[in-house]
Amino acid sequence: MTLIRNISQQRFKKIMEQTVDRLYASLYPLCKDKAMCEDIMQEAYIRLWNNLEQVKDDEAVLALLRTYARNIFLDEVRKAARKQQGMQHHVPEEKADSPEDYLRNRELHAQLQAAINKLPPQQQLIFRLHKEHALSYKQISAQMKIATGTIEVQMNRALKSLKSELAHLNGQP
Template structure:
């Protein structure tokens, strides 16, 4: 058994040495990538090794190797195309999700703005200065010339009112 295996290995080595340059020369124009060409050649010779017992004419083996190599190349092209199609489809789904999220957030914002607009003028102003303009109670107090205690009371009332008006959206606004 070892003798047969040794003969097969010698035969295989002789085929590889006799065909590698010509196979590479015929595959490179197709692949246009050295690493890909080398990978395809490696796969081609693995197929040859698996089917070596069925190869009758070592002199005509180059045509068989080119067929193997071309088929492996086409399989790789198909795999790449499927992967790219999958990525494009995934990107399109993400974009659709993003569009839905955008529309949902826009609707939430519209409802919030409507509820804020319904607040009494002073509460509305204090709420907007604090939440939209990020002013502290002390800064609002100085700007409006009222005490920080009044600011605090008005903010609490504004938040209570907004919670009530937007209760159906609970969890969508962190300040409610």
């Protein structure tokens, strides 16, 4: 048992030495934050260690690590978006013209959030990054590692879905 463990540790160490710089180089442009990048890399290597027995091709391990890192990053972005969304619900009240206006605005906001929450996960993430975090399509494309054209298509679909979902607010059927 100790021999197998030693072999696994040596293999893991070799993989780390061969991939750490390239993983960092591919992850940093996504995060743009050294500490976050290092935390994500640590989590990616932990996942690799936990699944090392299933990894058969050490040559393809960098792609696997990049996938782990990208998924961890996207999870962090989603957590931040949820946290931001939660903070938006606790924004100090703005002075409304009347109590009726305040209630109407609050109800509209709740309906909008409910409609956004119904979007498919990727559309929802792209919509929130663009509309709530004011990121450009190019920035979103770089963060999510998908084509700018895909971002545009997903945004158009999200807007179409929201328009359809919220059509009743304009008196449309």
